[in-house]
Amino acid sequence: MVELQTPSIGVGQTALFVAWMRQLESDRPDALFRDPLAAAMLSALAEDPVLADVAEVIKQTHDSAAGFPTYFAVRTRFFDDEVISATRRGVRQVVTLAAGVDGRTVRLDLPAGTRWFEVDLPEMTPFKNALIERSGLPLACERHGVAADLREDWRTPLRAAGFDPSQPTVWLIEGLLMYLTDAAGDAILTGVSELSAPGSRLMLEHLKAAMLEEEGRPVRERVEEQGASWLSARDDLTSWMGGHGWSARVYAGDDPRIGYGRAVAPLPACWLATGTFTRPADAPVN
Numbered sequence: 001m002v003e004l005q006t007p008s009i010g011v012g013q014t015a016l017f018v019a020w021m022r023q024l025e026s027d028r029p030d031a032l033f034r035d036p037l038a039a040a041m042l043s044a045l046a047e048d049p050v051l052a053d054v055a056e057v058i059k060q061t062h063d064s065a066a067g068f069p070t071y072f073a074v075r076t077r078f079f080d081d082e083v084i085s086a087t088r089r090g091v092r093q094v095v096t097l098a099a100g101v102d103g104r105t106v107r108l109d110l111p112a113g114t115r116w117f118e119v120d121l122p123e124m125t126p127f128k129n130a131l132i133e134r135s136g137l138p139l140a141c142e143r144h145g146v147a148a149d150l151r152e153d154w155r156t157p158l159r160a161a162g163f164d165p166s167q168p169t170v171w172l173i174e175g176l177l178m179y180l181t182d183a184a185g186d187a188i189l190t191g192v193s194e195l196s197a198p199g200s201r202l203m204l205e206h207l208k209a210a211m212l213e214e215e216g217r218p219v220r221e222r223v224e225e226q227g228a229s230w231l232s233a234r235d236d237l238t239s240w241m242g243g244h245g246w247s248a249r250v251y252a253g254d255d256p257r258i259g260y261g262r263a264v265a266p267l268p269a270c271w272l273a274t275g276t277f278t279r280p281a282d283a284p285v286n
Ligand SMILES: C[S@@+](CC[C@H](N)C(=O)[O-])C[C@H]1O[C@@H](n2cnc3c(N)ncnc32)[C@H](O)[C@@H]1O
Pocket: 011, 012, 014, 015, 018, 019, 097, 098, 099, 100, 101, 102, 119, 120, 121, 124, 148, 149, 150, 151, 173, 174, 175, 176, 179
């Protein structure tokens, strides 16, 4: 049996929380997606006390921010559809920054030849690699787990893992930017743009500024109980992404146009953005 070293408390635990949310969605008869890796995680960690902590946070989230859990289902399906649409248009390279226990590399219907790089902290990447191996789930793509701290140099390990900056890339940044400072988020976007070839797509989530105020307190407290903190939020995604070379389309997380018929809680919560790279084709790729 492959050994699993559970990520310690803190922002790593938020990945277990999100995976559990995906498991709850997967169990619904009208599920927006089904994530077998989330089920494999719950089964693998069944005896691990960390799950009791996560269960308590989930219960409190349901109680204090009714409907907020639905947001995770909508967010997941929204980005699923965006990734699939980009691969249908020919993109064959995907990078998730802060992949956590996201199961897309085992559950999406991806074209042959898709290469997917999943970057996360050095304590999370071996956990995820081992979890996938132990689950026995077949990969839907050529997957590379990359151990890197996104506040430091992540581009070198990404390239060392085989990432090709001359190819168009789908970038996915979900559940990360709020845990980093504005400066760290900005540096990540700079890196993403420098590694993006024409035809690349960027998908990201960010927190609405109001979530750092009183309105966001019920959810913020749940995050802090997991040992994590929100350090950043912004309402200027169109201009922020635009300044980095991305023509963005931004939706509120509770926008019914992307809700698949689900009602997300009446909290300001998050933005979901997609961007098309607008840098001229002759600009150098780093
Ligand atoms: C809320 S989880 C989201 C995971 C995944 N994107 C998902 O939606 O399931 C946050 C993730 O960010 C990762 N993370 C936090 N800070 C990081 C950093 N400085 N460098 C790399 N990953 C980081 C954590 O390890 C965790 O997996």
